Amino acid sequence: MLENADREAAARAAGRGVLWIAAAKAWFMVAGWAIEFALPHLLTAALFGVWKVVVGAVSVVNNTIVTGTIQAVSKFTSERDADAGVARAALRVQALVGGAVAGGFFLAAPLVARFERDASLTPCLRATAAITFCYALYAVFVGSANGLRRFHVQAGLDMSFSTIKAGLVIGAAAAGLGVGGAIGGFVLASALILGIAAVAVGARRATEPFPARRVALFMSQILAYTLLLNLLLLLDLFLVRRFAGEVATADEASRQAAYYAAAQTLARIPYQGILAVAFVIFPLVSRSTFAQDRDATRAYVAQTMRFSLLFCASLAVVFAANPAAMLGVPYPAEYVAGAPALAVLAIGQVFFSIFAIAATILNGAGRTGVALALVAGTLVASGGLCVLGARAGSADLLPSAAAGVALGTALGGIASLVALARTLGATLPLQTALRVMVAFAATVALGRAVPDGGKLRALLEAALCQATFLGILALMGELSRADLARVRRILARGQGGG
Numbered sequence: 023m024l025e026n027a028d029r030e031a032a033a034r035a036a037g038r039g040v041l042w043i044a045a046a047k048a049w050f051m052v053a054g055w056a057i058e059f060a061l062p063h064l065l066t067a068a069l070f071g072v073w074k075v076v077v078g079a080v081s082v083v084n085n086t087i088v089t090g091t092i093q094a095v096s097k098f099t100s101e102r103d104a105d106a107g108v109a110r111a112a113l114r115v116q117a118l119v120g121g122a123v124a125g126g127f128f129l130a131a132p133l134v135a136r137f138e139r140d141a142s143l144t145p146c147l148r149a150t151a152a153i154t155f156c157y158a159l160y161a162v163f164v165g166s167a168n169g170l171r172r173f174h175v176q177a178g179l180d181m182s183f184s185t186i187k188a189g190l191v192i193g194a195a196a197a198g199l200g201v202g203g204a205i206g207g208f209v210l211a212s213a214l215i216l217g218i219a220a221v222a223v224g225a226r227r228a229t230e231p232f233p234a235r236r237v238a239l240f241m242s243q244i245l246a247y248t249l250l251l252n253l254l255l256l257l258d259l260f261l262v263r264r265f266a267g268e269v270a271t272a273d274e275a276s277r278q279a280a281y282y283a284a285a286q287t288l289a290r291i292p293y294q295g296i297l298a299v300a301f302v303i304f305p306l307v308s309r310s311t312f313a314q315d316r317d318a319t320r321a322y323v324a325q326t327m328r329f330s331l332l333f334c335a336s337l338a339v340v341f342a343a344n345p346a347a348m349l350g351v352p353y354p355a356e357y358v359a360g361a362p363a364l365a366v367l368a369i370g371q372v373f374f375s376i377f378a379i380a381a382t383i384l385n386g387a388g389r390t391g392v393a394l395a396l397v398a399g400t401l402v403a404s405g406g407l408c409v410l411g412a413r414a415g416s417a418d419l420l421p422s423a424a425a426g427v428a429l430g431t432a433l434g435g436i437a438s439l440v441a442l443a444r445t446l447g448a449t450l451p452l453q454t455a456l457r458v459m460v461a462f463a464a465t466v467a468l469g470r471a472v473p474d475g476g477k478l479r480a481l482l483e484a485a486l487c488q489a490t491f492l493g494i495l496a497l498m499g500e501l502s503r504a505d506l507a508r509v510r511r512i513l514a515r516g517q518g519g520g
Contacts, residue, residue: 043297046177046184051294053184057191058287059352061204062280064195067356071276073201074283075263076143077208078256079134080150083127084157085252090245091116091161092168093385094237099169107232109166109223113159115238120158124151138260139267139275149205156212163219172223179219187211243390250397251378254434255290257401258408258427259283265412265419282420284353285360288341289367292334293375320448323383327376327442327450332495334375335458339491340484341368342462343469347480362421370428373435376450380438389445396438404430454500461494 062070091112098108131147160179167176190207197203262282267275341348345368346361377400384393404427411426412419443449469487474480495501 042173042177043180046180047294047297049181050184051291053188054294055287055352056188058284060192061195062284062353062357064192065201065204067280067354068273068276069201071263071278071280071283072143072146073204074259075138075276075279076146076150076201076205078259078283079147080127080153082249082252082256083123083154085255086245086249087116087120087123087154087158088161088164089248089251090241091158092165093244094241095162095165096169097240097386098232098237099166100171108169108237109162111232111234111237112162112165112241114234115241116158116162119238119241120155123158124155127151127154138263140272142272146201146205149202149209152209153212156216160212160216160219163223167223175222179215179222182218183211183215186214240390243394244385247381247385247390247394247397250394250401251381254374254397254401254404254431257405258423259286261405261408261412262419262423265423278419281357281360282363282423284349284357285345285364285367285420285424288348289338289364289371291341292337293371293378295337296330296334296375296379316447319387319446323442323446323448324451326379326383327439327448328454330379331372331376331450331454331458332500334372335462336488336491338368338372339462339465339469340487341365343466343487344472344474344480344483347474347483350474351477351480360420362418363424366421366424366428370424370431373428373432377431377435377438380435380442380449383442384438384445387446389441392441392445396434396441399437400430400434403433406430457495457498457500460498461491461500464494465491 061073065073095108095112128148128151131144131151132141134147135141135143164176164179167173167179187208190211191204192207194203194207199206259279259282263275263279266278270278342365345364346358349358349361349364377396381393381396384390384396407426407430408423409426411422411424414422439449465487468490469483472483472486475483492501
């Protein structure tokens with residue numbers, strides 16, 4: 023059992039960690055939005071669609087490598103409260119695995135282009151293979167910082183990379199270098215951050231080298247899980263591009279993909295915002311389960327799931343209530359074509375966020391097999407329902423595909439909550455879920471009743487929707503002064519130490 027002093031230290035670390043990682047993820051979102059919202063004004067819709075498909079394809083691989091590596095290195099490092107040679111062992115593994123995956127992606131580029139019915143995608147896809155190799159090594163240093171609870175270092179690396187990437191990608195597009203230049207900026211940014219991370223974190227020697235085989239075995243399970251998770255994130259975009267290409271030209275198919283990707287970008291804001299919680303909760307759950315502290319684990323689970331739902335729903339309700347108005351704020355007018363899809367995707371992303379946090383907790387507790395089974399089942403359900411929706415609603419492809427994937431992720435989110443209850447003895451409180459559903463439905467009804475106006479009016483309506491949602495929860499007793507006091511304590515801990 024963890025002693026009271028250890029729990030208090032863990033609480034302080036969690037408070038500071040949430041602030042550091044939340045700040046980094048907030049900046050990551052700002053920098054990402056800068057790219058997402060600037061490129062449609064610098065490129066045609068068809069070229070922006072190409073960018074989204076190419077970056078989406080490599081992101082499936084990159085996010086798999088990064089998340090799997092960070093969690094594997096963090097787990098073994100946090101269990102020992104020291105690096106103990108874990109980073110060096112992971113670097114050896116990733117030099118081989120990262121190189122093999124990058125080479126495989128380079129060779130598979132023509133197959134991806136053929137699936138999308140557009141051979142011109144091949145050169146762009148091949149250029150991104152270098153990003154994968156850099157990410158594989160960079161993630162080792164981030165995982166080491168996370169496991170040592172050096173959240174300020176992890177946050178600094180993330181913020182630096184976000185800034186460099188945004189500057190190089192937007193700068194290349196603004197200079198008239200097109201999609202190829204933007205991708206080149208992405209490649210250069212990944213190489214630069216690798217060098218920075220190697221200097222900032224390093225890989226210390228240990229008296230007894232950590233076995234690379236242990237890292238590889240655990241990482242293989244996490245990599246399988248994260249590969250499926252990232253396919254789940256982007257599969258619908260690939261399917262929309264493919265189905266649109268069956269009945270239209272390549273340019274028109276890319277435009278449809280651009281409209282759908284714009285809806286995805288806004289709908290995914292709640293998930294991106296909650297990633298800070300995932301990074302912090304993973305080492306805490308890993309340590310509490312390793313120490314067999316069931317009380318601490320149950321407390322982490324219940325509080326994390328409740329906070330995650332409240333946070334994600336409070337953001338998603340804005341996009342579900344006013345999809346066309348919200349799309350019109352950052353994107354050119356033609357992108358409002360994705361509004362029907364955004365209304366559905368916003369709801370689906372709440373379930374996806376809950377699913378992702380629950381699965382992260384299961385992985386941190388060493389229940390990787392359960393998490394893997396959950397994500398595999400959710401991917402099959404979402405992919406199958408997305409295909410059925412796209413086929414059935416071919417005349418209205420975007421919302422039909424969105425409805426299929428949203429239903430699939432909803433099923434996965436519910437299944438993940440059941441798995442938490444059965445394996446760790448705690449899950450999302452049922453009363454919280456019911457109250458959020460009532461508040462969400464009432465707020466969406468209110469938002470739909472208000473006519474759309476200009477961009478300023480859309481932002482004011484968004485603030486009104488969010489205030490209404492939180493106000494209804496407060497009236498129902500879901501939000502209280504105790505929640506505000508808890509937030510203040512976390513902020514105080516964050517300000518009191520580095």
